[in-house]
Structure formats: structure tokens, C-alpha cells
Amino acid sequence: MPKEDLPVELGPNELAFHFVCNDGVSADRLGVFLQRTATVARRADxxxxxxxLHDGSLTVVMTALTRSTKAIGAEYSKSPLQATAAVSVIVAALVTAMEPAGSQVQPIAKAGAEIVTQEEVERIEVITVERSVVVMDLKRAEIIKETTSVAKELREMRTYSFTSPAWTSDMAQRAIExxxxxxxxxxxxxxxxRPSRYNYIVPVRFSPNFEGNRPxxxxxxTIHGEVKFISGVPDHIVIETARQDTE
Structure with a gap:
């Protein structure tokens, strides 16, 4: 379907991602992108x-429905007025989340940047009955790639700059206790x-036995778990339980 026809075809509660490309997008990368889009939407309820799905340049049409904040299992609201408001909210949230500003790159921005740089996609647009917004192109993708690379280097520098057998042993023992x-x-x-009193961060994994809401x-x-090491350096921490900090 030509892009120009989309606003006419869309309903007031619908939006479309338009991927400007010749050969489509891999299912894996598209799946990750849509999953992260859903995460952004859920944050806005x-x-x-x-x-x-439309052929040509790939277009994914989605319906936006407001959810009950009191009971997720309740019937979704489908009135045009509320639906239009939902579309406006999610488009604004997507534009903000995919903006390559500052040092914090959102997961959806990384996914979009990867599609543009790895799939020969010229740009990604969000289209509604009211407007069309470019949310990712090569310029944005390159900024995100550079920002992500710098953040990774800083994280690795922190990891190895503050490694000391004495405190890593202490951290591991306190986690076990x-x-x-x-x-x-x-x-x-x-x-x-990031353990208190240490200028160090370690990725988190949750034990299959972990119960309750994840932090x-x-x-x-205050957590109970096990620090996993690689070559004497903490690689990640497996958390069994987490309770309100008493320190």
C-alpha cells in the first residue's frame, strides 16, 4: 500500500509503522522492535x-486500546474519542523514547537504529490519521550507535578500574549471607x-526461584544471591531474594 493512502485507511484508534525499504525487515529484528514498542505503550497504560501488514515498503498497522488501571483483565475501551487520545499518547511516547538525546539510549531506540543500519531501511515513520512522524533515520541511528558504544566503554572501564580481590570477595560473601x-x-x-559503598555495577539475573515483583x-x-565471576571479575549477580533495605 502506498504511504499516501495510509491515513485514509487508518481508523482513529490505529497507527502504522512504515519502514521505507526495498527488501523488507528480518522477522527477528522486527519482532524485537515491536516488543519494545509494546513496552513503551504499556508504560502509558x-x-x-x-x-x-502491507507489502511494498513494509508497513505494520497497530490498534491502540486504553487499558483499565484497576483490572487489566477488564474489557478494553474502544470508543473513538478515547482511542484517538491513546494514539496521541503512544506517538508522543515513541517520539520521546527514540530521540537520541543524552547518554541514556532507550531499548526501542537501539532496536530501531539496528533496523536502519543492518536492514538497509532508509527510515522508520509513525503514521496516524492526523500526521506522519519520522522516528528513526540513518543520522539518528549513527548518533545512537555512537552513544551506545561510549556507554559500553564507560561500563567496561568501571568494571575493570575498581576490581580488587578484597572487596569482590567481601561483596560475594555478603550476597551469599x-x-x-x-x-x-x-x-x-x-x-x-550497584552495591552500597562500591563504585561498581554488575548485571542482574534472577533465580528461577525468585518470588514477588522484580526490582x-x-x-x-538488600539482596541474597550469588555473584558469578569470569577471570576473577564479577560478571553478573544471580538474585534469589530482595527485601527492603534496612541499612
């Missing part, structure tokens, strides 16, 4: 459903843990 306090932080969309970035907790 909106549910997205794919309802159509269940009294390792620290804060959870987000690094490029991946949850990390979110900014949460200060």
Missing part, C-alpha cells in the same frame, strides 16, 4: 495489537546492581 545492600539501576535497558531502577534493596 495502552495495549497495542498488530492488525495488518543475604545482606548485600545496594541500588538497582538501568544501563542501556539492562538492569544492573525496578532506582530501588534500594
Amino acid at each position: 495502552i495495549e497495542l495489537k498488530v492488525v495488518a 543475604g545482606n548485600l545492600s545496594g541500588v538497582f539501576i538501568d544501563v542501556e535497558g539492562e538492569l544492573h546492581f 525496578t531502577p532506582g530501588t534500594q534493596l
